[in-house]
Every structure is written in structure tokens, then in C-alpha cells.
Amino acid sequence: MTGAPATPSASRPAGRPLRRGVVLSRSVAASARAAVEREWFGSPPHRAVISSPRPVGLSGRPHDPRPVDVQRGRQLLDGVLTLHDESLKVGTEGDPFDTPSPSRAFAVALHRFDWLPGLLVHGPEGARRALRLIQDWRRVFGTWNAFSWSGECLERRTFHLACAAKTLSPGASDAESAALALDIARGARQLMKASDAPDRVLERAIVVAVAGAALVGKAADRLMAEGLRRVAREIDVIVLPDGGHAARSPEAGLELLFDLLTLDDALGQRGRPTPEAVSRAIDRLSSGLRFFTLADGKLAAFHGGETADPARIAAALAHDDHGPRPPMDMPHAGFQKMQGGMIQVLADAGAPPVGALSRAACAQPAALEIICGKDRLITSSGWSPEAANAQAFRLSDAASTVSVGEGSAGRPLSGFRAAALGPWLVDGATSVESRRHDGEQGVWLDIVHDGWRRLGLKHARRLFLDLAADELRGEDSLIPMAEAKLDGPRRYHPFKISFHLHPDARASLARDGKSVLIKGPSNVGWWLRNDAPDVAVLAAPHFDHGHARQAGVIVLKSQVRAEKGAKIRWKLARATDH
Template identity: 30%
Template structure:
């Protein structure tokens, strides 16, 4: 569970005096009403109408939300107090949904009119400010004067509190969200000009730090890339609605982030599973890309953020060939150096295991491990030490990837030193995709060491893939749901099929399989060679 850290100011925030300091003349209406381009899910809206509060893989049933349920994970509490789910009630439509939104907002106001470590955490407060302002026309514009006065009074105090905390301990996408809350408060509520200008100053600074020259986000997570792009689209929308000067950095960052988000998409429209990410909803990704209104084809290579894309024919391979994100920006980072994923058309074939919404604890330890990725593991040891409360300790330093393209074929080579200190080994990986996209070849080489270390090369399979070992024991036949067959041949160890787990498209674990190659290093290292080729249908075979 991610811990809510109140920080050194908690003793002050709890006092009645702090509540007095947050008081100011509250506005009676929004000065700027921003658009809200993000669709909600009517099914989730109906669940909220029925008192089912389902977030981050957990569900609670109650007439009113159990705002401080001690058994709930922090990701569930963050989502509940953030109110982004108001858009689902809006999507459900009708007076019942509008009344339920008012009941739930009133319930929150009754319990959290003053500071609380969970409800008033900076990233939670920022999300709630954005959600209440974005849903203003849905639940507040026609509300009675009493509720409107309470909401605007609370918004005023929340914005003043947030302005005291940002940037504070926030980093990465959480800091962009915190700044977004200040932008909404500063430009949409009258009389907040200083807050607005400080928010833009912070935003310019952070975009320089967080958006890499190739358009990748510094935290190296495709899901976080999607979040940052959405935040910037919202910020741009507020500035346009306010007819404020648009900082060049905002549009430039949108223009860079958009092609790189496309870079991380598989053929099914979802995202690759690196560094705490999920496949996400392809329709929502389409909406974000449409709202970005930024041209640019998917990149072939993103060297600054450290990923390579090998695409030919119907095949797409995404390869993590970079260093983990820096300390402080690695809360979601995984020990997945040199892992790869592969899709064929709209079907995923080779995957990483994904992540769990809890982000920390036992699931964090399991899914962030090197063994949960399609790469090589030495002595059941992570290539980077994984902290269960988030972040990495010891970490590898991959060398710069080398990429060569000839006649439509692509070869990428990379290496990391995550096993040098403990075992004296360097892991080298070469991936080659033929120009027709039907032949992927790989070589995993451990270089150095005195020998005697166990290793396992893993290829995690999507749950839709059927796998069977060949009679000779040196390969595996993989069958996609469409019926297309691919044969994986391997040398350099004992080939096996083992159980695995997949959490790429939801919080519920799905059983699947992994292909493994197990062996022991000799003095100087070891080499595993493999080839994944599409099976040709025999002449006269059924289609």
C-alpha cells in the first residue's frame, strides 16, 4: 500500500489556526468554465448509483462511501477522494445521477471540511479540484445556493492549501497533477492570479525536466506517459478558455509526447507493459491522441528514454534498452532491463506480467521483479533491487543501444551491468526482426564470471496464447487465438513450459504460461540463442 505521508507540516495543518489561515472570500461562481473532453463509463456510473464503489481493484458496497475504510488500499482511497469518477455519473445521465453526485460531494464536505492526511494529500487534493471544476455544469450549476456556497468555500481553501504544498514532496507525474490543480484553481476561480502565474512558472520548469527530447516521459512508463499527456491537454484547455498566454513549453511538450505515446502502442491499440503500466483502454488512448491534435508518426527509436521499436509486416516488438528512471522518479519502476514484448497484428504474443493497482507491497515485489519480465535472470536475483514500498535501490546502467536497419530488417543490441557486482556478469541482448515481420531472432549472452551461476531466460505469454513443447524438447509451438502458429526454437539450456500470471488489462490476475530456458554459466559466461518464426500453413491445409 502506498503510504500517505503528511510531512512535517502535519502538526500545523491539524490545528484550528490553520483552518483560519485558509479562509478567504470565496467566489460565488467560476470565472472560467473549462471544457471536459473525457468520456465516462456509463456502467461505472450505474454502479455508483447502486452504491458500489469499485476502484483500483477493490470494491465496497455502501449507501455512502466509506471514506476512511482502514481495510482499503491507498490506491482505492486516492481514487475515491479524487472524485475523477464524477465523469462516470455524468455518463450515466439523468437526474438520479446528478442527485447522487450532490449527495456524495455533500458527504465528503461533511467529513472533510478541515485537513486530513488522506483526503488532503496534495495529489489527491489536486485531482479533486480538477474533478469538481470539470464537472461543475453537471452537478453544481443547478444546485441549491447552500451546496454551491459550501463547494466554492471548500475549493477556495483547498487551492490555498495546495499552493502551500506544491512542489513539496511531489515528483514526476504527481507533480504535473499538482500543478494542474493550481492551474484549474488559479485560472477558473476569480482573484487567483498569483496562483495561476506561479503554476505556469512551475510547469515550464517541470516540462523541461520531465519531457525528454525524444518525447518520452522521464519515468519511463507508457501509462504515465498517457497521464502526463492528458494533464497537459487539460491545462491547455483551461488556458484557452481563460484566453491566457500559452507557454511555448505546453504545446511543444504535447507535440513531443504524442508520437512517443503512439510508439508504445501494440497492434491491439493498448500500451506496452513496462514500469508499472497497464495496456489501458484503447478507446481512451484514441481520445487522448485525438484531443492532443498533434501530428507525428510513431517513432522507430526513443534513445533518450531508452526504448526501441522493431516493426515489420504485422509484427511489433518493443524493447526496454535503457537505464531505469532516476531515484525519486522511480516509484513505479520495475527491474525489467532488456525485457521485450511482441504483438502480431491485433494479438499479443510475448508480454511482461504487468502491474497491480496497489503499486506497493507483495504485488509490487512480485510484478516488479526481473522474473516477471521477458528477459534473462541470474540466480533468481533481480537486475535492480526492488523496494516493496516503491522505487529501486541498486540498479543497472545499460549501455547505449545500437540500432541498424537494412532493407526493412532491424537489429538492436544492448547490454546492462545489473549482475556485475554480485556475479561478475554483463547481460548482452541482440534482437533481429526480418523485413517480413515473420522471423524474430535473439541472442542473450552472459559475459564474465567464474561460472557456476544458474540463469533463466523467460518468455511470458499472453493468456490468449496456447503453447506446447516440441517432441525434441528444443522448442515450443505457440498458437494465437486467430489460429496463427509461431515456433520458438532455443539452444543454450533446458527448455520448459511453466505457469505465469498476467495483470496487463485489469486488477484480476489471469493465469498464463511462460517459456523458460534454464542453465548454468561456464567460466566466462553463457549464451542462449533463439528464433521465433511464423509457421507456414501446409499446402491444402484448412484455413
């Protein structure tokens, strides 16, 4: 591919990589701390600490703007509980907490009270059923249970209860209302003491502040003050200046925006001003959400984030329908967007996060999402933490980027370290640079990273979006690193470029054995032409909320020697004869 070199647009260095000895020491410390917390949190003295002082009563009704699944609530009233795309027949008077859950994911959603908002939209009947279910939960798990009181369940349960309590109280007795208020206060205090999720310190601080706003009395004021103090400490660390989330997951930014909007509403109901940092973060996240919303109306899927549907995105932006048009790049978050007539490209042009914020990060630098018209054709495997047992899909070959040999440009922790810290991503790219040039003829984008430094190679991805022809040209090069010290014999490494297809897209190999025709739901054809020695169209899974769907992947294959390098060129253009 020829043309003038791109001018600098953004250069995003990785966070400082963690040495293996540091990871081990942190694992030992986290494991020891978790063991101490398990013993202490279940003890009577700790339960007394988080139960005092008692809140006087219930105050506001914080509004969570997330769309509510009305059908889920109706099904539960009819005796069927559906969570995480799984169903459990409990009957109209049944107790799901006394019945084995069909999966761990179902159990987490059950104890998070994810069913609560769907019940409340059904008026007094739904509120009565919700009160009964909360009492069933409290009878068995209200004192302490390691699973039900884990941060994974507790954070969202406290949030849901804080938003629902005032709606539940008209049908509750005085004792039931007092128990609801205490459940909220105890949950918020427990969240402040647990250390199990350092990547969610901001989200938990927001929940604590929302909980305080939903209650009355000195206990409420203390919770609100402490929650807001912690929010102020963390918010500018997690919400980047361009509106990205520090975890680099578009969905994480969306969910954080929902929580901040709930906090803003809760403070307004209590007559408290919203802190300037919170208002600023809401504006930034709203701009970031517009950037990550692609031409098919859904969210881009990177670093463990799912594709949110248009209704969910619209709900998050309802507070600001006429916000400014988002830019074409997010230099702090590390993403670049290219827009042609029908082709839209979103490229991961940053390094994966490190440490606690990498629990859902993927080792897929320079990965692409490509929309043609309104068809999402090129994407990734769609991995998210909901597919918890599929960590291999966080590796390089599970996204639309380059992979070399059997390795990956980073890997998740496993074994003891993962059990102690979570599946942090390690050994990822330490230097990622992007250069962009917008010209009259088109847009140039260069991304270079050192994720393959152990093999003595850098990956350079050059993209050119031709605005006149409305076609995307790509060149993926593996470049020898002059400073690399290679051990052992010189040999060829297989390498490939993967183009993962969305489940709604299909591809067929042409007679020449090189060109691939891709079509989406609109049935418009697009040719992927290339100069790779070997081309294949293979089956591959695509995850949707943790469930695997059948999809495909186009693989362009070649070989590379570390001292020589190699490249493959490709082009995506509309098929005029199909």
C-alpha cells in the same frame, strides 16, 4: 547469430546511481519532514492559511478528454458504487463515506472522486446525486483527515472538482456553490504545500493551474499564475524531447497528456494563451503515444504502466488525428521499435530512472513486448502500482528478459526507506547502450547493460528482425566484465531467459523438449526455437489493474561462470504446419 555489427543508434546512460548513504539520509529527512507536515497540516492555523483568500465564484468548465464510464454512473444512481473492479451497495440515498470500503484501493478511488465524471453524464439526476455525495464527504472529511487529504487522494479530487463545479452549480444553492469553490481553492493550495510526491510536481502544478482557471477572483488568478509558473519550471524536465515521460512509463505519458489537454482547454475558456512550452509538450507526448501504441491497438506496458485500451488512446489523440508517423526509436526515453510484416517488437533499451521518478520503475533492462499480427504474445507480468503489495514483480524475472541466479538487476526499497521515500528502485543498471542498424534484409538491434555487474557480468541482447522471412532471431549473452573484481570461489550461476505470455496467449512444449508453440486469440501458431539446455512452460500471474490473471511464462535455462560467460540463441517464426 551472425551478421554485420549494428551501427550506433542511441546510447542512453543511466541517471547517476544513488549511494546507500545518500538514500538513508534522504529517508531520514523525508520521514522528519512528513512528521512535521502531518502535525502542521491538521492544525487550525494551517487550515486558515489554505482557506484565504476565498474565491469569488466559479468560472470555466475545464474539459477532461478522458473517456467516461457511463455504466459506473448509472450503477451509482441505482445504489451500487463500483470502483477498482470492486462494488459497494450503498443504496440510492446511502453514504459511501460512512461505510467501510472493501479495500484500500477502493477507498483511494472513492476519496479521489473517481465516480464524479460518470455521474455528471446523467444530467440533472446525476448532478443532484453528486452534490449530495460531495456534501456527505465534506461533512466528515472537509476540515482535515490524514488519508482523505493525502496527495494520493487530493490531487485527483481537486482536478475532478475543478472540471465538474460549473456543471454542478445550476442545481446548487449559493452556499453550496461557494463551498465547492472553496473546496477547489483549498485543495489546490494544499497541493502546493505538500512534499509527499516529488515525482508528481508537474502533475500537481497542472491541477493547481486548472483549479485557478475554474474559479473567479484574485484567489483564482493567484492560483493560475503560480500553477503555470511551476508548470514552466518542470515541464521540459518531465517531458523528454522525443515525447517520453521521464518516469519511462508509457501510461504516465498518456495521463500527463490528458492533464495538459485539460489545462489547454481551461486556459482557452479564460481567454488566456497557452504557454509555448505546454503546446510543445502536448505535441511531443502525442508523438510518444503513437510510438507506444502497438499493433493490437493498446499501449505498451513498461515501468509500472498499464496497457490502455484503444478508446482511451483515441481520446487522447482526438485533438490531432493526423499527426506525423512516429519514428522507430525514442533515444531520450530509451525505447526501440522493430516492425516486420506480422512481427512487431518494442524493446526497453534504456536505464531505469533513479530517485523519486523510480517509484514505479522496474529492474528489467532489455525487456521485450512482441506482437504477432494483432496478438500480444510476449509481454511482462503487467505489474503496476495498483498491485501495491506485489513489489517482487518489479524484479528482472517478471519481464521478458534475462535474470541470473536468484537476484535482480535492481530492487525496490523496503522497510523504513520505502516508508519514507516510497519504493524507489536502487542498484539498477548504471550503463545501458543500444545500437541499431536498419538494412534491406532486416533490422539489427544490440542492447548491452551492466545490471549484473555485482556478478561480474554484462547482459548483451542482440535482435535481428528478418524482413523477408518475417522472423525474429535473438541471442542473449552474459559477458565477463574485465574490470570486475570477483570475491570468493569461482562457481556456476543459473541463468534464464523469460518470455512472459499474455493471458490471452497459450504455449505448448514440443516433443523435442526444446521448441515451444505459441498461439494467441487469432489461433495463428508461432514457434519459439532455441538452443537452451533446459526449456519449461510454467504458470505465472499477469496483473491487470492490480488484479492477477492466470498466464504463463516460457523459461530457457542454462548456467554461466563469471570468468567465461554464456549465451542462448532463440528464434520466433510463424508455424507453417499449424
